[in-house]
Amino acid sequence: MSSPGDQYLEARFPWVPEHGYVLSVTSERLEELEDDISAQGTCSQAVPKIPAAMRRRWMLCFISVKKGYLTHVARSVVYYPAESGRDKLDIWNVTQFAKPVRVATLKAKIEGRQAWRAKQALDGGHVSPAAFVLIMDALRRVDGGAAEGLIDRRPAPLDPTPTQAKANWAYQRDAVVTSLEIARIPKEQFKASPQLDENAPAALTSIFDGDDDVTSMEDLVILQDLDEANEDWKFVKRQRYPAKLFTNGDTKLTIILANKLPLERQLGVDLIYVNETLKSVVFVQYKMFAGVDGEGGYRPDGQLNEEITRMDAAAAKLATVAADESCDGYRFGPDPFFLKFCSKLLSHDATGHVPGIYVPLGYWKRLVQTPVVKGKKGGTIVYSETFGRRHFTPTHFIDMVGRGWIGTSALQTDVLAPYLRAALQGDKGLVLAVQSSNAAHPDGADEDEESFEPPRRIVAPPKPRYPGKKPKTIQI
Template sequence: MALAGNQYLESRFPWIPNHGYVLTLKADRLEELERDLAGNSICSQAIPKIPMAMRRKPMLCFLSTKKGYLTHVARSVVYYAAESGKDKLEIWNLILFAKPVSIARIRSKIEGRQGWRARKAITGGHVSSVAFDLIMAALLQVDPEAAKFAEGLINRSSPPSDTTPNNAKINWAYQRDAVITSLEIAGIPKEQLKIKSQLDENSSDELTSIFDINETVTTIEDLAILQDLDNTNEDWVFVKRQHYPAKTFVNGEAKLTVILANKLPLEMQLGVDLIYVNETMKSVVFVQYKMFAGTDGEDGYRPNDQLAIEIERMHEAAATLAGVATDESCDGYRFGSDPFFLKFCSKLLSHETGSHVPGIYVPVGYWKRLLKAVTRQGVRGGTVVHAETFGKRYFTPTHFIDMVARGWAGTSALQTDVLAPYLRDMLAGKKGVVLAIKSPLPANPMDEDEGLPTHHRVVKPKKPRYPGRKPKTVEI
């Protein structure tokens, strides 16, 4: 059975639950949770309070949507209390059993001196450590296939031998994620980027970008994609004349040029920004990356002086953009005036798939408000922000990519020219910058002469979100 919201399974770090929970839900409530999973890759349900000692510890959750049967299994954890005075159960990696498993049959197979605890727990509620082991053993006897699904959520593998988050590894992962995100915004298959997700331990210490090992990369001065920018603002000439590694990706009518503006080895870089220039929609978006500390991001993020400096730079740029005349055109309409975003992510050094690193996107303007409202303090004092701090007030990578691709976020068309000095200052600094510029491919004169369509786009059907499940039929 394929997994939904599976970013956590992409980690090479252990996830070993020693207790569990049996959650009984109505079918309509399950549909609501599945919609949350589809959009956020995680959902939550209020439950009676569990022992305080069990909070923040991995917990395998069995779900029952059919009376007398277990129908699903998922990963879960309790971090905080719910507003109703109950506990808030966070759920992800929801898996539907091939067939419902009889609770009565599981109870009949439970054995041992503590069997009474397990037989009581399987009917609903928190499952203690002792009862959890007995239930897992009984499930294996009753339905080996269902037990395999449950066991598949448990990761007992040891962490990699070298997990030191040095600058080189972090910046490699940031660069790759920025490029992957750019490809997905442009609608270009991410498989075109054949770059390992993690920095090879045997790589040269002189690498300055993920493109340094790619022989097809050219320097920016060889690219014609920026030629039209020279005619609008001479500040863009500075960008074009820099000898930065760049690569162009093409898919149908979409053309994306990615520029990795780095002049220092990865080890010496201070971080990576993504600047996405959408020439089609005449918008520019800036993304600053930040990482949650800890194996699973459990240690949160501590705002520091460096972030304050970066936000001040964004504030100065935003103040300049605010002075630009309002764009009254339909193409110039945006949801908001803030083109600056922060992306918070964990699993950075354990991400092994071809997609982007799962994370949380928030506009910088909202981040400023959130920072003032945060009251949770770290062990050593100071403000600490966790993923849970954002609640549902954030954009998932899927939301962000779709929003930028459709031109709902970013600068207006009239603000583009004033951004050149800001980009020049960033490219001249010590920070690594990923500049991605999407442009439509020019029409083919031969096609026009022959009266043929300019482009021949092949639209592949979307992959099902839940492979193996029959699509729902909606009658109107």
């Protein structure tokens, strides 16, 4: 097994598969599955039905993209039937063998009373528990390195102690990662740890603290793309908030972190994404599901009502702007405000997003008026399943923002500067990201880019639904 990116060895929770599956797919199909994993953390493949007793039990999935060889291995489980009448195999943590394992060689090493069943299973399909044990024994004899780490019996660590500071750190980081992906800038340029260090100084106010490359906002070179901006944008330029410039080819992204209070006293993190190229602005409000893995749901409170009131005030101002009849100003809908519901902390060290879903503010207002959000005692509570399929995944959201299909119209964007100024003067931490053309780097070369180093593990995670699954990242 290749050690770089070996998610099995980095998993923080016990993972002991009881049976297996041998899946033969084309290399093109495997790429599609890996794209889904990058976007959502898991992917699904319809397969013939497995024994009902084996559902919901961890399964090791051997993948073959080359006839006669096992080329990849992944974690998997079957929870539900597929719409086609078959079973839906959920897959995550796809890892390529350092050297493909020859099936014929593996069959020659299989011994025992169930050897015939194990050899038959290697041709494709479900692997019974007895056959799985024989296949794993044979794999250890054929290639001990390939078998290493596929079964993890380490005890689970203690649950973390979530704090408001840790949650806000995760949301600030998620907002920056989202902005980078919308602008199609490699996330490796951003190296903040996914979790707040337990020993972080009390004066820490943002994920950019301690970054030598961060420049204060009075440096106009950082915001040279705003030189021709109006007075409202010039106000933004004069603020002494930490700002960092990211570039990729002819695109540059200026990210401004505005934090008026220490993390412990912040209420949350907002993302305001300004796409100057397509003249659109999108607002995202972060909210968390309660519980170890979000199973406690989210109960709307007075804070959300206050935030919605501020959004409504901005929306009322936008509504007074004339309709934009240009092609560049076309949007799917008039609502530029979104809520992202996510878990409190990342489940493990990751380079991607805090797991979550996006819904437009307008849809949220309709949803809370329906009986589906009423709890047992009559209160309002929502879970991830409450939204069903009526939500956007990170992939959907980032793609729509990056292509200008959602957000404010071009004419509305011109009147948003006063509102953004008021937001920067407020008492809430937020992230403002400004994307524009970077004429100074037409070839996109980045000669000084440092090699990416995985972030240091800091705190123990909550127990995830898919132990050790590959971190969520987005590819556009």
